[in-house]
Amino acid sequence: MIEFRNVTKRYGRTTILDDVSFTIERGQFVVLIGPSGCGKTTTLRTINRLIEPKAGTLFIDGEDVTHQNPVELRRKIGYVIQQIGLFPNMTVEQNISVVPKLLKHSRAECEAITRELLALVDMPYEENASKYPSELSGGQQQRIGVLRALAASPPIVLMDEPFGALDPVTRESLQEEVKRIQRKLKKTIVFVTHDMDEALRLADTIIFMDKGRILQMATPEEMLQNPADPLIKSFLGRHTDDEAIAAPKKAEAFMKRRVYTVHENAKTLESIERMRKREVNSLVVIDDDERFLGTVSIEAIKERGKAGHPIREYINGETLTVHRSDDAKEAFDKLLSSSENYVIVLNDDRTVAGIITRTSTAKAMGEALWGEMDA
């Protein structure tokens, strides 16, 4: 948990942060956005104390860190910057091992960490570990920049426009990777951008800043529905634009991102309990790598299930799926021509991106006919 309490920063007479207060919960993906010079970077760098505020207090996990040793604090907080900042005199492995080494991890541990992290972004250890940054593409360099920040398993990672200098295709794949990693490793991420697309795609919570103040702090949905200020509305631009609705849409535009998943090794009773809690009658089954395996329904378990058995045995492999960039129409067609209640939307790597239900189809059609509808 990160809490700013009445934080103020001045350079000379100019106030850069003006009595800023907010709280970021553990495990949240928080995006700071706003016009250039509004204080995003300053806010971010206050968290790892690269910048000392003039007044106010910063708490991390309830502890006032304004008087802690900043060097030690920083080792517990990952840091990724737009210019990447890999050390050109070090190999990929050495770069990733910097913080673990500062924390006195052994060589073997450093190597294990490097292997594990490189696997996370599909860069084989053998091929990449001994390369120098100059031998990597920009996208690969920033992947390593992200991994380096994760190396000592910090609970918090700060990212300042990390993908701002990358081409759109690379940027998008890195966004997905970071989001996936964040979910998987349950990191608290504070991410600066001035790209609203990026913010909407990644954020659990968006903090919109202007002139050193927070204009609005809300979930993407809330912000889209109720922008608190004309400036925010203009940033959201085409996302609230009516024209956008007329354009052909991808499946991902209609999916609900919240999908209740369960690991294939989970036991029957545990799964039923989870369905009950979430008030659903089926769950999406995933493997160790979060890849989609199928679904399991409460009926299947009740009919055939034995207590203590893994739900892997009761998977329905026939579930309808579409790729997230498939035309939404395909998803609707599949859904309407079958008796299933939903279509699962998958990412490139067969992880689950979202779900399109009969309800969301109806809502989409309603919107096409009558414009934006309330949820």
Added chain:
Amino acid sequence: MRELLFATGEHLLIVALSMIVATLVGVGLGILSSWKKRLGTVIITIAEIVQTIPSLALLALLMIIFGLGNLTMGIALVLYALLPIIRNTQVALTELPPAIIDAARGMGMSRSQRLTQVEIPLAIPMIFGGIKVALVNSLSIAVMGVLIGSGGLGYIIYRGIQQRNMARILIGAIPVVVIALFFDWAMTKIEQRLSTHTT
């Protein structure tokens, strides 16, 4: 011939020892200058002034203080060698890409860790360039050593002048030139190798 070998060896030894001292002192002062801007300006200005003193005058001055011999020559060589080393060290350290320093700080490196793990390694090619300039200069300045009772190739040249013997003068002078050219060439090569992984 034996005389020539001996003189060359002595020449190289004086230069080598002076360069080791000059490198340690010069890099140290260079680091200090990059940390403390004001002090740095003072240090570099003094080194510049020393550099402009004619070698004959400097030797004479040092001779009054330290007497005749190799030590005096060594001190003169160190004084002349300092400027390029201090300046290159200072410039290399202050002109490192700010993003790299920011990353190093943000990851929790202390000042000394930053210096030893990142800044010095990245500044090495340029520091080495300063050492090269200083060394090539020293090789020729060391010839003056004969005037204050130090050995080296200067002695052979001096004897040649006394005897009006052109051949002797050349026997002393040519090795100085050849050695200087060789070091310049070899160290330029090394410098290039060193800079492969600094950007």
